[in-house]
Amino acid sequence: MRLLTMFVPKKNEPLSLHTTYRIGGPARLFFEARSEEELLYAVDWAGREKVQTFILGKGSNVLFDDRGFDGLVIVPLLGSVSIEGLIVEAGAGVSFSYLGIKTARLGLSGLEFASGIPGSVGGAVFMNAGAMGAEVSGSLVSVDVIRGGGTITLLKSDARFAYRYSSFQDEGGIITKARFQLTRDPEAADRQKKYLAYRMRTQPYDKPSCGSVFRNPSGLFAAKLIETAGMKGRGVGGAVVSEKHANFILNTGTATAGDVLSLIALVREKVQEQSGILLDCEVQCISYDGQIRSPYSHHLF
Numbered sequence: 001m002r003l004l005t006m007f008v009p010k011k012n013e014p015l016s017l018h019t020t021y022r023i024g025g026p027a028r029l030f031f032e033a034r035s036e037e038e039l040l041y042a043v044d045w046a047g048r049e050k051v052q053t054f055i056l057g058k059g060s061n062v063l064f065d066d067r068g069f070d071g072l073v074i075v076p077l078l079g080s081v082s083i084e085g086l087i088v089e090a091g092a093g094v095s096f097s098y099l100g101i102k103t104a105r106l107g108l109s110g111l112e113f114a115s116g117i118p119g120s121v122g123g124a125v126f127m128n129a130g131a132m133g134a135e136v137s138g139s140l141v142s143v144d145v146i147r148g149g150g151t152i153t154l155l156k157s158d159a160r161f162a163y164r165y166s167s168f169q170d171e172g173g174i175i176t177k178a179r180f181q182l183t184r185d186p187e188a189a190d191r192q193k194k195y196l197a198y199r200m201r202t203q204p205y206d207k208p209s210c211g212s213v214f215r216n217p218s219g220l221f222a223a224k225l226i227e228t229a230g231m232k233g234r235g236v237g238g239a240v241v242s243e244k245h246a247n248f249i250l251n252t253g254t255a256t257a258g259d260v261l262s263l264i265a266l267v268r269e270k271v272q273e274q275s276g277i278l279l280d281c282e283v284q285c286i287s288y289d290g291q292i293r294s295p296y297s298h299h300l301f
């Protein structure tokens with residue numbers, strides 16, 4: 001029974017080790033799947049044992065509960081990349097930033113914006129990650145997804161992409177592979193370097209964060225609204241609103257999920273008071289019992 005011996009989940013693994021926020025208590029069980037077979041086995045096992053699961057990419061858009069997660073966290077470490085002509089196929093576990101840099105350096109355009117986004121390909125598809133006016137859905141062709149015990153291929157139109165949205169957020173499924181169609185452009189590498197330099201200049205990469213906490217309201221910038229509400233530099237416990245980019249809430253070293261949630265609630269309140277706009281969260285907050293919630297209240301966890 002080869003697969004049985006390969007499915008050995010870790011117990012009480014600190015999720016703070018697997019998130020860019022460096023926040024989160026222990027996962028009751030934690031498993032890194034190195035093949036689709038291992039992934040299928042882990043999901044099937046959890047179903048049989050009635051253990052709830054959470055699929056984790058590189059943990060760059062999640063805020064786990066300080067108590068951790070009462071179930072099995074599965075990380076699909078599927079790391080293959082193949083490039084044939086203009087078609088790029090990447091496993092869900094591939095670094096999205098690496099893919100953006102690699103393709104741009106090969107003179108392929110479409111994913112330059114990905115450089116510096118610290119997520120996985122799976123997480124980027126799930127979130128329809130974007131920057132510099134581009135997003136995943138711009139060049140995505142199709143996605144392989146595990147659903148109902150088997151793998152299916154979905155076309156871009158099936159995923160109903162919108163701003164930071166894909167239908168996977170409502171319909172579930174484990175993304176195992178994504179295919180992109182790029183274009184040839186000798187200036188792709190220069191553009192990618194320019195985008196990365198801009199990111200480093202304008203965003204705080206020196207402290208743990210989840211990137212932008214709030215979605216931009218239509219036609220507006222959340223960062224500008226937060227700054228105008230006087231929230232730059234405001235903090236709760238170890239969490240603080242970045243002085244460099246007001247839509248980033250940083251972990252100064254001791255922040256708990258509770259600190260971040262309280263600060264999120266405070267920022268929302270002050271922005272609403274000042275502008276009448278209620279900000280919506282981009283970060284996914286995962287409670288101990290596995291609920292994915294928008295942290296509109298700091299009483300959630």
Ligand SMILES: Cc1cc2nc3c(=O)[nH]c(=O)nc-3n(C[C@H](O)[C@H](O)[C@H](O)COP(=O)(O)OP(=O)(O)OC[C@H]3O[C@@H](n4cnc5c(N)ncnc54)[C@H](O)[C@@H]3O)c2cc1C
Pocket residue numbers: 020054055056057058059060061062076092116117118119120121122123124125126127128129130131168173174175176204205209210211212284
């Ligand atoms: C410094 C910094 C800068 C950032 N800049 C940007 C930016 O410019 N633009 C942007 O859009 N985002 C940005 N982000 C946010 C984040 O990097 C993206 O949302 C990224 O796409 C998340 O990928 P991940 O692998 O880390 O996903 P995770 O955080 O691990 O997971 C996010 C969600 O995706 C789901 N998921 C992950 N993998 C899979 C899979 N294989 N199958 C099904 N579901 C899956 C998870 O269950 C979870 O609900 C930034 C974050 C940081 C820390």
